[in-house]
Amino acid sequence: MMEKKVVVALGGNAILSNDASAQAQQEALIQTSKHLVNLVKEDYKLIISHGNGPQVGNLLLQQQAANSEKNPAMPLDTCVAMTQGSIGYWLANAMTNELKQANISKEVATVLTQVVVDENDEAFKNPTKPIGPFLTEEAAKEEAEKTGATFKEDAGRGYRKVVASPKPIGIHEAKTINTLVNNDIITISCGGGGVPVVGAELKGVEAVIDKDFASEKLAHLVSADMFIVLTGVDNVYINYGKENEQKLTNVTVAELEQYKAEGHFAPGSMLPKIEAAIQFAKNNPGKKAVITSLECLGDLTKNPEIGTTIVL
Numbered sequence: 001m002m003e004k005k006v007v008v009a010l011g012g013n014a015i016l017s018n019d020a021s022a023q024a025q026q027e028a029l030i031q032t033s034k035h036l037v038n039l040v041k042e043d044y045k046l047i048i049s050h051g052n053g054p055q056v057g058n059l060l061l062q063q064q065a066a067n068s069e070k071n072p073a074m075p076l077d078t079c080v081a082m083t084q085g086s087i088g089y090w091l092a093n094a095m096t097n098e099l100k101q102a103n104i105s106k107e108v109a110t111v112l113t114q115v116v117v118d119e120n121d122e123a124f125k126n127p128t129k130p131i132g133p134f135l136t137e138e139a140a141k142e143e144a145e146k147t148g149a150t151f152k153e154d155a156g157r158g159y160r161k162v163v164a165s166p167k168p169i170g171i172h173e174a175k176t177i178n179t180l181v182n183n184d185i186i187t188i189s190c191g192g193g194g195v196p197v198v199g200a201e202l203k204g205v206e207a208v209i210d211k212d213f214a215s216e217k218l219a220h221l222v223s224a225d226m227f228i229v230l231t232g233v234d235n236v237y238i239n240y241g242k243e244n245e246q247k248l249t250n251v252t253v254a255e256l257e258q259y260k261a262e263g264h265f266a267p268g269s270m271l272p273k274i275e276a277a278i279q280f281a282k283n284n285p286g287k288k289a290v291i292t293s294l295e296c297l298g299d300l301t302k303n304p305e306i307g308t309t310i311v312l
């Protein structure tokens, strides 16, 4: 059977739940790897990306807490690189061990990825990307006054710091990633949306790119047969969280665009996944994007009713 390329974008809950310790995140990634290896067993070529919203926000807080002349806080682009490194290290080791246990001899490589953005992107004037811990409205107000940062309500789950999130234009390590993929190496790239850089000199800019958009770019780059976005829910819903909520299983781009216009998808959480899925389906006619949970991943390729599938 010809191997099919699949890009899997890992959401927050695949890495971090309540416990932000390194040990707990590593444990979560071991569980995540067990699910991912199921796809490798079915002869899928795995191309992995992941988020970093909670981690990069926590790291910024650590940087600020220790900030001094001799030990200055690192800028946001460097923090993105640091979280790409830590999560990539944990995930590569977890995957390597799970593959070994499954008697699959494949290598895993984490690629530090820089993603080019437009320095004139309007997003720099309007921060929208939630990062770090969830705060109460009161605590968020206090923090905003103290630090000058912007806080916004995140999909009914509390208030979070928001930062600029420009759209990805290009992946600097494109050739490296494709070379690894074509040599049957499992890649972890575009972590945390990639380190945001501008211009030919790859100058870092203070922002966090949405990993769903960067992952769609990655899927296009490697000519993926399928684009899977894993998150905290098995399906996308319309009227989500309301009495009349309705699960979506198979939807067309046109239907999803209609639901999007009707405001069914929360900005900063489900909306970027919907937009990335639409983009993939449009850019790759005949191929499908799927939004579902890690737990559903094993059955996805066997049962067309699993998850929310988006096609042109």
Ligand SMILES: Nc1ncnc2c1ncn2[C@@H]1O[C@H](COP(=O)(O)OP(=O)(O)O)[C@@H](O)[C@H]1O
Pocket: 010, 011, 012, 013, 051, 155, 230, 231, 232, 233, 235, 236, 237, 238, 239, 240, 264, 265, 266, 268, 269, 270
């Ligand atoms: N229409 C919707 N259908 C399903 N989930 C939704 C919807 N709108 C908002 N959500 C919420 O968005 C969450 C996914 O966003 P988020 O947790 O920010 O992403 P990530 O998994 O990438 O970290 C879901 O777990 C769910 O709680």
Ligand SMILES: NC(=O)OP(=O)(O)O
Pocket: 011, 012, 050, 051, 052, 053, 054, 130, 191, 192, 193, 208, 209, 210, 211, 212
């Ligand atoms: N960078 C990014 O989109 O991270 P999350 O998916 O964790 O929010």
